[in-house]
Amino acid sequence: MIEYSTLPAEPGCYLFKDKNGAIIYVGKAKNLKKRVASYFQKRDHDKKTRKMLSLAESLDYLVTANEVEALILENSLIKTNHPRFNINLRDAKQYAYIQFTDDPFPRVCIARRSEGKGQFFGPFVSAAERDYVLSVVKRIFRLRTCKRLTGRACLRYHIHTCSAPCRGMIDQDAYREQVKRASMVLKGRSRDLIGELRQEMAACAESQDYERAMVLRDQTQAIERLSGKQDMARQVQGDEDIIHYLAHAGNIYLMLFQVHHGTLINKKEYIFEETPDMLEEFLVQYYGENPVPSDLILPSEVDATLEEYLAVQRGKKVTITVPKIGAKKRLLDLVEKNIEISFFGDRIKLEELQEKLALDTLPEVIECFDISHISGTAVAGSMVQFRNGKPDKRNYRRFRIKTVEGIDDFSAIAEVVKRRYSRLKKEHGTLPDLVVIDGGKGQLSAARKELKALDLPLPIIGLAKKEEQVFVPGHSHPLSLEKKEKASLFLQEIRDEAHRFAISYHHLLRRKEVRQ
Missing domain, CATH: 3.40.1440.10 (GIY-YIG endonuclease)
Structure with missing residues (x-):
């Protein structure tokens, strides 16, 4: 199985x-x-x-x-x-590209292959996505699509989506500047272009050319919406190997992505003992037995002599890059993400959570409580359990609040915490490594009071929704935990699951009330 x-x-x-x-x-x-x-x-x-x-x-x-x-x-x-059970599409066409022709006033069009003169961008796996990108590029930069300059303005000129070089409404230099900017977007350099446009927009506003400033503003906003880029298929000649690794408990967990002409075709995984020069040792051994690519993307610098060694092995120059931004950096980050998931699963986020909360043990079992109601009616509580970083739905629990009237989240949290852990204590059940309360200092204080009354010194924290702030007992200020850190994202995932579970039970109670 x-x-x-x-x-x-x-x-x-x-x-x-x-x-x-x-x-x-x-x-x-x-x-x-x-x-x-x-x-x-x-x-x-x-x-x-x-x-x-x-x-x-x-x-x-x-x-x-x-x-x-x-x-x-x-x-x-x-x-x-060529997997046996996949459909064999030998005669199928490749995904389409967007092309800028090499005319004096380049036109923008769709090309089935990246062959011939001009610039090509893609490939696009979805016709809908390709057509959307094409329409936005045409509209933003007002590029022509007609095959011949007839000298007569078409509908696109009248609806302001073409700059009408056919009528001489724009000179060649200005038109080519628009083509250059459109190519920056299609190459994934949207951030650079947005910076240029904002500077030009500020200059236009200062000189009171507000009409031009508004055009630039609209272009900037449209480009920001279009700034997503496909990194798995890029216009690259030659082969690339992308290598990243993580060190853990004295071992190195390394992954290598092989990229052929810009498209990822394979991955390889390795585990070996950590040594001071382990990356260079790996490169020497690996490329002593495997083909050397034209480009090598690494997470850190290596000795210059290694570059010479690889060039000798390949018989040609080898370019080693340690990217900080751009498509190559995103690919390097993707390799790292695959390492984390492939080798460690959820252990990394558990270890980071243990470190950030200064817990004595790894929080393998976490229980989170939430309260749900509408205007104080059908008040319901929920508890979800995460085991080894994943939801353990067999141990989810629902609570219909019995002792609280109206809107009183503090008392409601206190009730469900008391009911949960008094029962576990009575039945000698397994206690969690961490208790999470959906709420701020008030909810946390109410829950902790019940744990103290039960003489259960369990680690407990509160997670406030608005700013995703983490509160711990004995501290008036939240922990310095960034929203995008793995530990914080993990806590948000747990809290959101508890909230979802509470809402579903609350809706069930409401339906029962309506039927009655």
């Missing part, structure tokens, strides 16, 4: 393999865990899927930043590995 319960709830691609390790099927998913689980929970599969599952002996996966990248990665993996 293939184990899928530890898969991440992230977008990406999953690979079923046979007993020989050969890939027999590649699929994409918005949520890897749910998608793979569906194969084993459904009973009405078609004949082909049943056959594939009967031959599948193992499962591998790659996490991507979003669903679009998963589509691109799926396409490249299928074309590289």
Whole structure:
């Protein structure tokens, strides 16, 4: 039986393999865990899927930043590995590109292949996405789409989506500046362009050219909305290897992504003991037996002699990059994300939470309480439990508030905490490593008072919704925990699940009241 319960709830691609390790099927998913689980929970599969599952002996996966990248990665993996159970589309067309022609006044159009003269951007896996990007670029930068300059203004000029070079309404230099700016957007350099536009906008406002300033403002806002970039398929000639690693408990967990002409085609994983020069040692050993790419993307600098060694191995120059921003940095971050999920699962966020809260033990079992009501009616409480970083729904609990009238979240929290832990204490049940209260200092104080009355010195914190502030007993100010830190995001995930569970019970109680 293939184990899928530890898969991440992230977008990406999953690979079923046979007993020989050969890939027999590649699929994409918005949520890897749910998608793979569906194969084993459904009973009405078609004949082909049943056959594939009967031959599948193992499962591998790659996490991507979003669903679009998963589509691109799926396409490249299928074309590289030719899995037996994927549809064979030998004659299928490649994904389309957006092209700027090499005319004096370049026109923008769709190209099926990145061949010929001009600039090409893409590929775009979705026709809807491609058409949206194309329409926005045409509208923002007012570029022409007509095949010939007829000397007659068309409808697009009259609705202000073309600058009408056919009528001489814009000179060649100004038009090419617009083309240059559009290409910056399509290359993923939106941030640089936005900075330029804002400077120009400020200058126009200062000179009281408010009409031009408004045009630049609209362009800036449109570009910001369009600034998402696909990093799994980029216009790159040659091959790249992207390497990242994490050190943990004396070991190095390293992952290597192989990229061919801008498209990710494979990943490799390694574990070895940590040494001072471990990265350089790995590179020497690995590339002594494997092909050396034209570009190598690394998380840290290496000795210059290594670059010479790699160039000798390849027979040509090798470029080593340690990116700080841009598409290459995002790919490096993606490798790191895959390492965390592949090797550690949820342990990293548990360890960070232990460190941030100064807990004596790893918080393997966490229980979180929330209260839900509408104008003080049908007050309900919920408790969710997370075990080893994941929801343990078998141990979720619901509470109908019995001793509190009206709106009194403090007393309601106190009631559910008392009921939960007095029962656990009476039954000698397993206590959690951490208790989380949805609320600020007031709710935290009420819950802690009940724990003290039960003589249960459990670690307890409060998480206030508005600013995601973490409060601990004995401190009037919240902990200095950033919202985007792993520990904070984990606490928010737990709190949101408790809130969802409380709301669902509250709705159930409301429906019962209506029926009565």
